[in-house]
Amino acid sequence: MNDDSPILEIKNLHAAIDGREILKGIDLTVRGGEIHAIMGPNGSGKSTLAQVLAGHEAYTVTDGSVTFRGHDLLALPPEDRARQGVFLAFQYPLEIPGVANTYFLKTALNAIRKHRGLPELDAMEFLALIRQKMKLLEVDPALLQRAVNEGFSGGEKKRNEILQLAVLEPHLAILDEIDSGLDIDALKTVALGANAQMIAADGSRRDDRAMVLVTHYERLLNYIQPTHVHVLYKGLIHESGGPDLARDLEREGYARFGFEDELAGTGAR
Amino acid sequence: MSDALTRPPQEPAPDAGVRATDEGRTLDALTSQEYRYGFVTDIEADTVAAGLSEEVIRLISAKKDEPEWLLEWRLSAYRHWLTMTEPTWQNVKFPPIDYQAIAYYSAPRPRKQLQSMDEVDPELKRAFEKLGVPLEEQKIFAGVAVDAVFDSVSVATTFKGKLAEMGVIFCSFSDAVKEHPDLVRRYLGSVVPATDNFFAALNSAVFSDGSFCYVPAGVRCPMELSTYFRINAANTGQFERTLIVADKGAYVSYLEGCTAPRRDENQLHAAVVELVALDDAQIKYSTVQNWYPGDKEGKGGIYNFVTKRGKAMDRAKISWTQVETGSAITWKYPSVLLMGDDSVGEFYSVALTNHFQQADTGTKMIHIGKNTRSTIVSKGISAGRGQQTYRGLVRVMPQARHARNYSQCDSLLLGDRCGAHTFPYLEVRNPTAQVEHEASTSKIGEDQLFYCQQRGISPEDAVSMIVNGFCKDVFRELPMEFAVEATKLLGLSLEGSIG
Ligand SMILES: Nc1ncnc2c1ncn2[C@@H]1O[C@H](COP(=O)(O)OP(=O)(O)O)[C@@H](O)[C@H]1O
Numbered sequence: 151m152n153d154d155s156p157i158l159e160i161k162n163l164h165a166a167i168d169g170r171e172i173l174k175g176i177d178l179t180v181r182g183g184e185i186h187a188i189m190g191p192n193g194s195g196k197s198t199l200a201q202v203l204a205g206h207e208a209y210t211v212t213d214g215s216v217t218f219r220g221h222d223l224l225a226l227p228p229e230d231r232a233r234q235g236v237f238l239a240f241q242y243p244l245e246i247p248g249v250a251n252t253y254f255l256k257t258a259l260n261a262i263r264k265h266r267g268l269p270e271l272d273a274m275e276f277l278a279l280i281r282q283k284m285k286l287l288e289v290d291p292a293l294l295q296r297a298v299n300e301g302f303s304g305g306e307k308k309r310n311e312i313l314q315l316a317v318l319e320p321h322l323a324i325l326d327e328i329d330s331g332l333d334i335d336a337l338k339t340v341a342l343g344a345n346a347q348m349i350a351a352d353g354s355r356r357d358d359r360a361m362v363l364v365t366h367y368e369r370l371l372n373y374i375q376p377t378h379v380h381v382l383y384k385g386l387i388h389e390s391g392g393p394d395l396a397r398d399l400e401r402e403g404y405a406r407f408g409f410e411d412e413l414a415g416t417g418a419r
Numbered sequence: 420m421s422d423a424l425t426r427p428p429q430e431p432a433p434d435a436g437v438r439a440t441d442e443g444r445t446l447d448a449l450t451s452q453e454y455r456y457g458f459v460t461d462i463e464a465d466t467v468a469a470g471l472s473e474e475v476i477r478l479i480s481a482k483k484d485e486p487e488w489l490l491e492w493r494l495s496a497y498r499h500w501l502t503m504t505e506p507t508w509q510n511v512k513f514p515p516i517d518y519q520a521i522a523y524y525s526a527p528r529p530r531k532q533l534q535s536m537d538e539v540d541p542e543l544k545r546a547f548e549k550l551g552v553p554l555e556e557q558k559i560f561a562g563v564a565v566d567a568v569f570d571s572v573s574v575a576t577t578f579k580g581k582l583a584e585m586g587v588i589f590c591s592f593s594d595a596v597k598e599h600p601d602l603v604r605r606y607l608g609s610v611v612p613a614t615d616n617f618f619a620a621l622n623s624a625v626f627s628d629g630s631f632c633y634v635p636a637g638v639r640c641p642m643e644l645s646t647y648f649r650i651n652a653a654n655t656g657q658f659e660r661t662l663i664v665a666d667k668g669a670y671v672s673y674l675e676g677c678t679a680p681r682r683d684e685n686q687l688h689a690a691v692v693e694l695v696a697l698d699d700a701q702i703k704y705s706t707v708q709n710w711y712p713g714d715k716e717g718k719g720g721i722y723n724f725v726t727k728r729g730k731a732m733d734r735a736k737i738s739w740t741q742v743e744t745g746s747a748i749t750w751k752y753p754s755v756l757l758m759g760d761d762s763v764g765e766f767y768s769v770a771l772t773n774h775f776q777q778a779d780t781g782t783k784m785i786h787i788g789k790n791t792r793s794t795i796v797s798k799g800i801s802a803g804r805g806q807q808t809y810r811g812l813v814r815v816m817p818q819a820r821h822a823r824n825y826s827q828c829d830s831l832l833l834g835d836r837c838g839a840h841t842f843p844y845l846e847v848r849n850p851t852a853q854v855e856h857e858a859s860t861s862k863i864g865e866d867q868l869f870y871c872q873q874r875g876i877s878p879e880d881a882v883s884m885i886v887n888g889f890c891k892d893v894f895r896e897l898p899m900e901f902a903v904e905a906t907k908l909l910g911l912s913l914e915g916s917i918g
């Protein structure tokens with residue numbers, strides 16, 4: 151890739167599911183070091199955008215293009231997108247009964263490392279790495295031996311997504327409603343992990359990484375400072391701005407954009 | 420002369436399934452994996468012409484130089500078999516079997532009496548290598564004593580010496596008839612009578628070889644005993660017979676692995692396994708069955724009609740663990756007769772049906788003694804157009820006070836053209852019994868797969884991981900080496916079922 155090409159460049163993206171168009175022409179450019187928040191009421195297409203970027207086969211891209219670090223992202227199967235550095239923290243992480251969390255994560259990491267021509271980590275090396283990450287994120291080590299997400303509480307599932315993020319260290323992290331249903335402690339862990347992802351060892355902001363935060367609560371943005379904020383509604387980005395935009399939304403709700411405030415009564419504010 | 424001499428070896432096309440995956444990427448693509456053990460070995464075989472009659476049975480018995488009592492036993496089984504009809508209650512479909520079209524005996528013809536492994540036919544050794552039969556030195560040092568059954572005749576038994584020191588007898592069934600006739604006569608048919616069922620009766624009449632094991636009182640067999648079965652010659656049925664006796668307080672763990680070459684015609688396999696665990700004895704019997712399942716269109720494959728049963732006396736324990744990935748048809752219910760007080764029976768099973776495979780399998784736990792306990796864990800996986808039935812019987816007899824059973828039957832479906840069916844039969848005739856049954860059916864969802872892919876894991880590895888996770892409770896029961904093998908096998912059998 152060429153050094154000044156953005157991490158993610160979405161042009162006129164249209165996507166449909168079951169023949170129904172959900173995304174109706176999204177344009178978005180995310181550069182290294184940036185954190186973009188995508189906000190919008192329920193049903194506006196935020197998760198659809200996330201899933202389309204990750205390559206879920208249920209969605210059909212009907213028009214437009216997506217470039218990831220200079221390459222056509224849409225041409226790749228989901229596992230290759232992941233291996234090249236696209237990570238999606240799921241709004242609803244899936245359970246895989248009987249498969250130990252450590253085993254899952256080690257398989258994932260080694261698949262990615264292999265793709266990048268790096269040596270695979272053996273059990274000891276992996277353990278050392280994961281211990282360090284768990285300590286950083288204050289994740290309960292017992293989580294490692296349990297089956298992937300099986301019987302996890304909502305908060306545990308989200309922490310687990312963040313642990314995976316911290317281990318896999320992608321170029322682009324898309325966090326879909328990572329804050330929903332979290333208590334303050336879990337929210338702090340999640341923010342810690344997300345912020346760590348963007349900071350280099352010397353404390354400077356990493357310019358080879360970027361993040362897209364999908365949320366309909368403004369609360370998360372008190373913990374993770376976005377550089378850009380976008381308002382998505384009915385499959386289109388209606389307004390883009392800096393962190394101030396999120397604060398305006400906090401104050402005025404979505405009414406300011408002429409659409410219904412579906413946040414009312416959710417206790418989100 | 421057998422077909423094996425005239426037929427060119429057929430090599431499988433190993434990457435066909437992978438290609439389908441790259442194109443398809445739907446939940447069905449991974450199912451198209453080809454059978455990897457489908458080579459035919461070119462060895463001179465000594466085959467009796469097709470057909471079944473008293474004359475053929477006398478011929479088999481004569482070839483094996485058997486005592487009169489055994490010939491009589493065979494003949495009475497045969498006469499009884501003539502009065503029986505094939506069972507029809509199982510949930511599988513197949514065209515009628517022509518029992519007169521089957522050759523009932525085929526033995527690789529040794530060039531001379533073998534003194535050591537060095538003298539074994541190199542072709543045969545290569546076949547074993549392809550199968551991964553651990554006959555070589557290093558494998559032996561790994562602690563596996565192997566009795567290899569090639570077209571029903573035991574070719575080589577390793578590690579006999581070490582076992583003999585401890586009084587453990589482990590040899591081919593034919594050798595046992597010659598060298599330990601009293602033991603064989605005492606226990607043969609004592610768990611599965613010659614008249615037990617259609618296929619057991621057929622086996623009793625024509626069985627060609629198999630394995631025999633006796634562990635003396637108080638002896639803990641120091642290594643896993645292992646037998647590999649393989650059906651090679653075309654149109655020969657395989658009718659092996661296994662008899663394992665653990666005397667009072669003895670322990671033995673026995674591994675059975677099976678493969679068969681690819682052939683367009685179906686082959687019948689009707690084996691009988693009898694386990695006898697005397698007071699305080701323990702027998703752990705593990706099977707990885709990978710008989711040729713037929714091709715993607717459902718052509719060819721093994722018909723596997725097997726009777727496996729154990730008898731547990733006071734405080735004895737019998738565990739069956741099976742991983743069944745092969746065969747066109749599987750009809751198999753490893754059972755335990757819990758005769759003795761405080762005896763324990765266990766059945767752990769993973770059965771996988773892909774393409775057009777059909778399996779009707781499960782277990783029978785018959786509680787006769789007091790305080791008897793049984794555990795059943797069955798994991799069924801169906802992919803492609805595979806059909807799978809769990810059929811399990813838990814019977815508590817009136818005198819079996821305080822019997823306990825726990826059954827868990829889970830089914831996993833890949834795609835929507837396969838099926839899973841569960842028939843648990845409960846017959847409790849004593850009010851003190853505690854019986855618990857749990858069942859579940861789940862599907863590998865596109866979303867579960869997508870989640871794995873999103874973490875960089877290929878769809879093939881993801882399916883294999885999800886399926887292995889599903890089977891974990893059973894794999895845990897397998898001896899270490901076998902667990903690794905089973906995990907790999909499951910991956911192979913499933914490649915081509917997703918994408
Ligand atoms: N699998 C699906 N099948 C059909 N419609 C869907 C599916 N997923 C999402 N939709 C529809 O797409 C629209 C956008 O949904 P989503 O992207 O989940 O919104 P958000 O994440 O912003 O709440 C909604 O109207 C929803 O009903």
Ligand SMILES: [Mg+2]
Nearest residue numbers: 196197241327
């Ligand atoms: Mg959403």
